[in-house]
Ligand SMILES: *[C@@H]1O[C@H](CO)[C@@H](O)[C@H](O)[C@H]1NC(C)=O
Ligand SMILES: *[C@@H]1O[C@H](CO)[C@@H](O)[C@H](O)[C@H]1NC(C)=O
Ligand SMILES: *[C@@H]1O[C@H](CO)[C@@H](O)[C@H](O)[C@H]1NC(C)=O
Ligand SMILES: *[C@@H]1O[C@H](CO)[C@@H](O)[C@H](O)[C@H]1NC(C)=O
Ligand SMILES: *[C@@H]1O[C@H](CO)[C@@H](O)[C@H](O)[C@H]1NC(C)=O
Ligand SMILES: *[C@@H]1O[C@H](CO)[C@@H](O)[C@H](O)[C@H]1NC(C)=O
């Protein structure tokens with residue numbers, strides 16, 4: 491019997507659950523949508539072009555659309571800006587997950603004002619895309635499809651959509667697919683670590699502990715690598731969008747909750763490796779001492 495082995499067993503169970511949640515968060519509309527990789531805020535898209543286009547002639551379809559919208563409201567530019575995204579058929583936000591993306595509108599409004607502070611603004615998820623195994627988040631594609639479906643005569647070029655966003659996202663495509671594969675491998679290895687820990691609780695041999703060191707180290711490396719790569723995707727992705735997209739009203743927010751989830755799973759596997767290593771190195775001697783065996787001197 492090895493009571494200390496209960497710690498890695500519990501850690502493996504928790505790490506397994508957390509890794510599953512990383513993979514499947516946001517798979518459905520109401521299932522952990524706030525655990526996203528990043529949120530693309532498109533609610534103000536095209537707003538800063540309005541000053542230019544409104545003054546120029548009606549050669550740009552965006553200004554036509556703008557004139558049609560402002561005819562009704564006229565005075566409140568901020569309110570009309572939200573309507574511009576709506577008129578283009580673009581939702582307020584798009585949030586990326588490992589397997590899909592979700593979209594919807596900010597409620598009660600997309601911009602804080604005197605009565606509505608930024609804390610009061612919540613996401614109202616409309617729906618999520620179909621889940622795909624090797625999903626890659628592609629803002630250009632999403633916005634293009636929204637424009638196509640809304641039937642307005644506005645193209646990405648009219649919105650001054652920066653090509654650099656696509657270039658930046660393209661470099662992340664392979665990494666995003668690798669992240670998915672790594673999470674699958676990590677889940678498999680953590681599960682094996684969990685199974686391997688069961689007999690090691692009852693057998694006090696050093697072999698069992700040593701085997702567990704090897705299996706749990708593999709699991710730790712897999713989930714650690716997945717976490718590192720997904721962190722790179724999140725940081726690089728939101729930096730690219732904010733660097734090139736801010737001037738056309740795009741904004742990206744890093745998914746802090748997802749990062750906490752994946753690094754918590756990694757930390758749990760690290761604890762597992764530590765405990766098994768301790769058991770391998772020191773457990774044997776301790777058990778001998780417990781059994782009354784003391785090395786004789788002289
Ligand atoms: C339009 O230009 C005016 C003055 O140049 C500025 O105060 C205003 O914020 C601009 N509006 C937008 C939507 O950029
Ligand atoms: C603006 O409104 C006019 C008349 O209602 C319509 O013919 C035109 O197609 C609209 N333009 C856009 C870009 O929606
Ligand atoms: C703030 O936005 C809300 C929701 O659109 C609106 O009801 C309210 O009147 C706005 N407040 C001000 C001061 O503009
Ligand atoms: C969320 O959006 C739906 C329609 O898409 C609407 O019926 C519902 O009232 C919204 N919820 C909130 C809290 O605004
Ligand atoms: C999503 O899946 C449903 C049912 O499986 C299918 O009817 C629909 O066309 C799919 N949507 C997309 C965008 O692939
Ligand atoms: C949008 O429409 C254009 C042409 O109308 C087409 O070339 C493009 O593939 C479409 N994009 C999407 C994402 O549907």
Ligand SMILES: *[C@@H]1O[C@H](CO)[C@@H](O)[C@H](O)[C@H]1NC(C)=O
Nearest residue numbers: 531534596600611739740741
């Ligand atoms: C969305 O982005 C705009 C700027 O592009 C920002 O002013 C606004 O506060 C953002 N909305 C939310 C809910 O983050």
